[in-house]
Amino acid sequence: xxxxxxxxxxxxxxxxxxxxxxxxxxxxxxxxxxxxxxxxxxxxxxxxxxxxxxxxxxxxxxxxxxxxxxxxxxxxxxxxxxxxxxxxxxxxxxxxxxxxxxxxxxxxxxxxxxxxxxxxxxxxxxxxxxxxxx
Numbered sequence: 001x002x003x004x005x006x007x008x009x010x011x012x013x014x015x016x017x018x019x020x021x022x023x024x025x026x027x028x029x030x031x032x033x034x035x036x037x038x039x040x041x042x043x044x045x046x047x048x049x050x051x052x053x054x055x056x057x058x059x060x061x062x063x064x065x066x067x068x069x070x071x072x073x074x075x076x077x078x079x080x081x082x083x084x085x086x087x088x089x090x091x092x093x094x095x096x097x098x099x100x101x102x103x104x105x106x107x108x109x110x111x112x113x114x115x116x117x118x119x120x121x122x123x124x125x126x127x128x129x130x131x132x133x134x
Contacts, residue, residue, distance in 0.1 A: 013049030020109035042120035056083050058096040067118035
């Protein structure tokens with residue numbers, strides 16, 4: 001299991017996602033007090049369970065623009081992450097309080113295990129810090 005899953009200070013929210021993705025050995029990285037799940041170089045999911053902005057607790061799914069509407073029809077509880085502004089985004093949240101939460105996340109994780117290209121995105125490279133000459 002990953003180091004992130006055993007960190008007592010910031011345990012992975014909804015740790016059953018770790019179990020569902022275990023066969024493909026995702027990389028789990030802390031991110032903004034949440035945990036990001038990577039497969040290869042693609043970020044797939046973020047799990048979040050924090051007291052502030054609880055309406056965005058759940059699992060955030062990185063989707064591609066061309067498949068967003070199709071995916072939302074398949075998973076009607078998905079909605080844009082409210083913390084990202086009052087607009088439609090490619091980060092969709094399956095809220096923890098949704099009646100189909102565990103069932104939907106299980107299906108989404110199955111898609112990820114099968115390499116579904118509708119899910120995941122390659123993050124923009126971090127800008128390298130440049131040192132200024134003196």
